[in-house]
Amino acid sequence: MTRQRVAVTGLGLISPLGASPAAAFDRLMAGVSAIRPYRPDPTFMTSPVPALACDHFDAEATLGRAGAYVADRFAQLGIAAAIAAWDDAGLAVESPPQEQSRGAVCWGTGLGGIGSVESAYFDLLQRGRGRASPLLIVMGMHNAAAAHIAMRLGLAGAATTSSVACASSAIAIGDALRMIRSGQSDIVVAGGSEAPLTAGMLLAWDSMRVLAHGEDEAAASACRPFDAERRGLVLGEGGAALVLEPYERAMARGARIYAELAGYGTSCDHHHLAQPLAAGQVRALRAALDDAELAADELDYVSAHGTGTVEGDPIEIDALRTVFGPRAESVAVSSTKSMHGHLLGATGALEAVITVLALSRQQVPPTAFLDRIDPACSGVRHVAGTGISLPLRAALSSSFAFGGSNAVLAFRRLETVH
Amino acid sequence: MQTLELLRQYLQTKASIDPAKVVPEAKLEDIGIDSLILIDLMFELEESMNVRVPSLDKNPTTVAELIDLFDALQASQVKTGT
Numbered sequence: 001m002t003r004q005r006v007a008v009t010g011l012g013l014i015s016p017l018g019a020s021p022a023a024a025f026d027r028l029m030a031g032v033s034a035i036r037p038y039r040p041d042p043t044f045m046t047s048p049v050p051a052l053a054c055d056h057f058d059a060e061a062t063l064g065r066a067g068a069y070v071a072d073r074f075a076q077l078g079i080a081a082a083i084a085a086w087d088d089a090g091l092a093v094e095s096p097p098q099e100q101s102r103g104a105v106c107w108g109t110g111l112g113g114i115g116s117v118e119s120a121y122f123d124l125l126q127r128g129r130g131r132a133s134p135l136l137i138v139m140g141m142h143n144a145a146a147a148h149i150a151m152r153l154g155l156a157g158a159a160t161t162s163s164v165a166c167a168s169s170a171i172a173i174g175d176a177l178r179m180i181r182s183g184q185s186d187i188v189v190a191g192g193s194e195a196p197l198t199a200g201m202l203l204a205w206d207s208m209r210v211l212a213h214g215e216d217e218a219a220a221s222a223c224r225p226f227d228a229e230r231r232g233l234v235l236g237e238g239g240a241a242l243v244l245e246p247y248e249r250a251m252a253r254g255a256r257i258y259a260e261l262a263g264y265g266t267s268c269d270h271h272h273l274a275q276p277l278a279a280g281q282v283r284a285l286r287a288a289l290d291d292a293e294l295a296a297d298e299l300d301y302v303s304a305h306g307t308g309t310v311e312g313d314p315i316e317i318d319a320l321r322t323v324f325g326p327r328a329e330s331v332a333v334s335s336t337k338s339m340h341g342h343l344l345g346a347t348g349a350l351e352a353v354i355t356v357l358a359l360s361r362q363q364v365p366p367t368a369f370l371d372r373i374d375p376a377c378s379g380v381r382h383v384a385g386t387g388i389s390l391p392l393r394a395a396l397s398s399s400f401a402f403g404g405s406n407a408v409l410a411f412r413r414l415e416t417v418h
Numbered sequence: 419m420q421t422l423e424l425l426r427q428y429l430q431t432k433a434s435i436d437p438a439k440v441v442p443e444a445k446l447e448d449i450g451i452d453s454l455i456l457i458d459l460m461f462e463l464e465e466s467m468n469v470r471v472p473s474l475d476k477n478p479t480t481v482a483e484l485i486d487l488f489d490a491l492q493a494s495q496v497k498t499g500t
Contacts, residue, residue: 065434070454131465134457 004181007250007257008411010089010243011353012081012191016054017340021088025357028365029387033220033339035234044199050212050219051197052236052341070135071148072113073237077346078145078193079152081239085189086153089243090255097154104158104185105149106176108169108192110345111201112142118198145193157185163345166305167266168192169240170348170399170407174264176244186249191241191349205235208274210309221369223342225306225335226313226377233307236341240349242356259359262394262412263292269404276312276400281319284406285396289323292410294394296324299331301364301395302380303355306335307342314376316400321379332390333380338368348399352409355397359413364390421467421485421492428462442482453477463488469495 011021016034018024027034038051059068059076062083068076082105087093116139123129138144143161150159158179162171169192176190196202205211212232214222223234242261250257265287269280289296305316321328336354343350358364370384394412401407422440429435429451439449446456456478460471469491478484 065432066450066455069432131461134461135454138454 004183005247006177006180006244006261007247007255007414008242008259008261008356009245009250009255009257010085010091011258011356012083012085012088012241013350013353014054014057014077014081014084014239015340015350016052016056021353021357025354025361025365028336028339028354029363031339031366031368031386033368035220035222035339035341037215037219038197040197040202041199044203048215049202049206050214050222050234051202052234052238052343053197054237070138072116072139072144073195074109074111074113074115074193075139075145075148077195077237077239078107078109078191079148081191081193081241082149082189083152085191085241085243091243093153097152099154099156100187102157102184102186103153103155104160104176104179104188105146105153105155106160106162106172106179106188106190107146107149108162108164108172108345108349109142109145109194110163110165110168111194111196112163113140113144114201115195115198116140118200149189153189155189164405165401165403166342166344166347167399167401167405167407168345168348170352170397170409171266173242173261173349173352173409174266174407177261177264180244180246187243187245189241190244191239192346193239194344194346195237196235196344197237202235211235212308223308223338224369225304225308225338225367226317226373226382227370228372228374230308230310230313230374232309233337234341236343238343238346238350240346240353242349242352257414259356260412260414261409263288263290263294263410265289265291265408267406269406271404274402276315277404278315278319278322280404281316281398281400281406282322284408285319285323285398288396288408288410292394292412294410294412297327299324299394299396300390300392301332301358303351303358303395303397304333304335305398305400306337306367308335308337314374316398317377317380328380331380332364332383334365334367334383336365338370348397348407348409351397351399355395355409355411359392359395359411362389362392364388364392421488424463424466425459425481425484428459440481442480442485444481446479446481446484467492
């Protein structure tokens with residue numbers, strides 16, 4: 001039996017990178033960062049840190065005040081991204097929605113409603129309130145975003161949530177691929193959202209000594225993956241979603257197809273909670289290529305995990321050199337985190353959206369601020385500074401998580417893309 | 419502040435419910451107060467009025483029932499001096 005091909009027919013993004021995925025991609029191609037100095041709470045943070053914040057996101061405009069009020073920011077960002085993707089796929093956003101009996105949502109988040117949880121503890125312990133809001137339960141739970149999305153779009157088949165740190169939404173997208181291939185679902189909204197810019201989270205990441213610093217204008221260029229002067233990662237918030245459906249269904253309804261989601265590979269380092277391992281990443285990269293039935297020499301671009309940490313970046317490049325051998329020198333590699341930072345559980349979805357647009361436009365966005373490649377990160381074709389046009393047949397998007405979980409998505413260009 | 423006014427203020431601020439619709443005879447579900455918002459509303463009223471709602475056999479279904487519940491709790495508190 002021929003395996004079901006899976007088409008990407010809708011993209012949605014809530015990010016200061018741009019008002020639409022296309023606008024965000026244009027900005028990335030120009031190498032312009034959206035990272036700014038950020039300080040959530042002067043009580044706890046003496047100075048700002050670089051971060052990607054969705055300052056102009058208006059939750060009430062999309063969800064209404066009552067809808068926004070019962071949802072944590074991570075869910076708000078997620079719902080808005082999912083609705084945008086659904087709309088982009090040419091599907092009606094109705095209220096109440098039409099039930100999609102075989103429709104599903106596969107969502108990813110690392111921290112869920114951490115902002116609601118953190119502020120409840122602040123009320124309890126700092127303000128001495130003595131009681132916690134009953135809404136904390138439904139705002140704090142990790143599956144809140146998926147539940148809201150299913151309600152808004154009438155997705156009756158399944159609503160799942162993956163919480164696997166920085167691989168959460170890549171795994172959600174991989175699960176969606178399998179759901180469609182198995183015949184369980186005929187349309188899936190897959191993606192992720194994260195709202196990690198709380199005082200507690202920023203301080204904890206800083207204590208881990210992996211957060212990049214930079215004040216004023218220097219904040220924008222604080223994240224420098226693969227550069228010899230890199231100093232760490234930058235946290236970001238946002239939501240990103242893809243609409244996935246069987247290729248035949250997409251063609252039958254005349255949908256615009258951006259690209260094919262062709263494969264998914266996953267692995268576990270089984271090694272360390274916070275230290276990545278090249279061998280584990282190699283297994284996930286090879287599994288994605290195998291699943292997509294792609295030979296290594298058919299692959300033209302890798303959207304790297306590339307967080308900008310001193311330890312992590314060379315390990316990832318080592319894994320790519322192992323997988324691609326001598327051909328690694330001609331595989332374009334970039335980490336757009338240089339311009340949007342690390343969205344943790346949502347980062348896989350954001351970078352999947354970017355990879356899909358790279359294939360459909362035949363353009364590779366750059367690693368911005370990559371001025372001097374660290375010799376330990378050499379051996380691949382780094383696209384640095386600004387983006388380039390390049391014939392792309394297939395591309396990978398990598399997400400490697402604390403806990404050693406690795407997830408790699410493979411996308412293929414479709415000749416019928418329009 | 420009267421209980422009705424407290425209710426109107428809360429519902430307008432948190433859920434954009436028009437105060438003109440918050441009248442005693444209105445059914446809670448008809449003005450957009452579902453079970454989740456009701457439980458948060460009762461929590462907020464408990465805080466504002468410094469009372470505690472005991473276990474209920476049946477939740478209030480109209481604005482009037484909700485007001486009566488909280489007014490009675492406040493009255494019994496004044497009476498017992500607690």
